[in-house]
Amino acid sequence: MDNRDRILNAAQKVYAQHGFRGATTRLIAIEAGVNEVTLFRTFGSKAALFEALMQSYAARSPISPLPDNPIDPEREMTDWCASVLRHLRENRALIRTSFGEIEERPEAAVSMCEGPNCAGTILTDYVLRLKSMGVAAIDGDVPTAVAMLMSALFGDAISRDVRPAGFPQPESEAPSKYVRVFMRALGVKPARLRVPMSQSVAGD
Amino acid sequence: MDNRDRILNAAQKVYAQHGFRGATTRLIAIEAGVNEVTLFRTFGSKAALFEALMQSYAARSPISPLPDNPIDPEREMTDWCASVLRHLRENRALIRTSFGEIEERPEAAVSMCEGPNCAGTILTDYVLRLKSMGVAAIDGDVPTAVAMLMSALFGDAISRDVRPAGFPQPESEAPSKYVRVFMRALGVKPARLRVPMSQSVAGD
DNA sequence: GGCGTAAGCAAGTAACTACTTGCACCATGG
DNA sequence: CCATGGTGCAAGTAGTTACTTGCTTACGCC
Numbered sequence: 001m002d003n004r005d006r007i008l009n010a011a012q013k014v015y016a017q018h019g020f021r022g023a024t025t026r027l028i029a030i031e032a033g034v035n036e037v038t039l040f041r042t043f044g045s046k047a048a049l050f051e052a053l054m055q056s057y058a059a060r061s062p063i064s065p066l067p068d069n070p071i072d073p074e075r076e077m078t079d080w081c082a083s084v085l086r087h088l089r090e091n092r093a094l095i096r097t098s099f100g101e102i103e104e105r106p107e108a109a110v111s112m113c114e115g116p117n118c119a120g121t122i123l124t125d126y127v128l129r130l131k132s133m134g135v136a137a138i139d140g141d142v143p144t145a146v147a148m149l150m151s152a153l154f155g156d157a158i159s160r161d162v163r164p165a166g167f168p169q170p171e172s173e174a175p176s177k178y179v180r181v182f183m184r185a186l187g188v189k190p191a192r193l194r195v196p197m198s199q200s201v202a203g204d
Numbered sequence: 205m206d207n208r209d210r211i212l213n214a215a216q217k218v219y220a221q222h223g224f225r226g227a228t229t230r231l232i233a234i235e236a237g238v239n240e241v242t243l244f245r246t247f248g249s250k251a252a253l254f255e256a257l258m259q260s261y262a263a264r265s266p267i268s269p270l271p272d273n274p275i276d277p278e279r280e281m282t283d284w285c286a287s288v289l290r291h292l293r294e295n296r297a298l299i300r301t302s303f304g305e306i307e308e309r310p311e312a313a314v315s316m317c318e319g320p321n322c323a324g325t326i327l328t329d330y331v332l333r334l335k336s337m338g339v340a341a342i343d344g345d346v347p348t349a350v351a352m353l354m355s356a357l358f359g360d361a362i363s364r365d366v367r368p369a370g371f372p373q374p375e376s377e378a379p380s381k382y383v384r385v386f387m388r389a390l391g392v393k394p395a396r397l398r399v400p401m402s403q404s405v406a407g408d
Numbered sequence: 409g410g411c412g413t414a415a416g417c418a419a420g421t422a423a424c425t426a427c428t429t430g431c432a433c434c435a436t437g438g
Numbered sequence: 439c440c441a442t443g444g445t446g447c448a449a450g451t452a453g454t455t456a457c458t459t460g461c462t463t464a465c466g467c468c
Binding site: 016017018019021022093096097098099100101102103104106109110113116117120121140141143144145147148149150151152154155156158159162163165166167168169177178180181182184185187 | 220221222223225226297300301302303304305306307308310313314317320321324325344345347348349351352353354355356358359360362363366367369370371372373381382384385386388389391
């Protein structure tokens, strides 16, 4: 890893902890293990460094897909939610910090939002696919339910550690519980389809 | 309004926009219309000013109640959600900023969370009352559904302006849609009870 | 060996920040 | 009438920040 990447990584870490103003070039340089002058020689200015940071972040944010051919909606959505939640949790300091500075520097938060926005679309498309492909019957308010599920993941990721009382489920069980409530709200019922038998067919 | 209150109001406004580091004593004094020295004479230091701020905020955060004797669950919850959402929206800059600085100054965010925490309890109690008083049948996962509804309100308040794509409903209709999804998830069905034919019940 | 390039180091600059000091002003009230 | 307390104003202090400059060192390449 060259100096440029080392500085970018350090900047992300320091920024997530201290915000833009608190992320001094000195702190970043120390965290990166390079001389402060190298930072300026590489990026020109602190502002330019953060522009590069946002670009590099947007480029490497992984968004998990949902299967094109749904088979087991509950399991597929639970796995997907767990993966999205994990990603949000890992980046929660960064997300919170960038959201906190929306008023002064909106670009950072907008970069952070590309992922969740995309995830919302993926989930909506998946649910509509469930319906159109006859995998499940659905008759609820899809856009609202999707918005609520995404907000649940987002809220869980960024406020569970601050406000544990609001999240009674343990972290590990949260995705499956959210998905079950979500499916119930949409009236998801397996249509005529062979359900994999290993998972006891639990007709509720 | 005396100088003390004027400074506190100014500090809240400037802090919400610029964060702790960005809320310089100079900016606050200008916003309050007082001399910077007055600020130090009144509070002693910037840190002490912000301590006072947090206390005064916690003291004056209004939390709407839900009726002790539920009559029309959907309407009561919709009104309540609308009021909670309005409050969160009005304070969204403050909430976002304090959340953004959790890593450095957790107290601020904790103060902000008292309201939502309390609101979650109020809603949970209300739903349990619906059930125990026989106003409605309920058979879903109450804690999870409540967490999701609260996250929906929270997420709507703080990310709608940054990420409009995630909130397809117009602001005015959001509370009623959230509540409808919420009720559906809980399987809320009016129990044997005279349901008001028109809205002219004039109960409250 | 010579040479260009990337990096470190020490020092400095101008702007800003929290906070202080000293003094003048002014309304109140005994 | 004068003391007192709250306020404004001008100036200053010490620390920090982004950014610069000048010099030195080390490494790869011809």
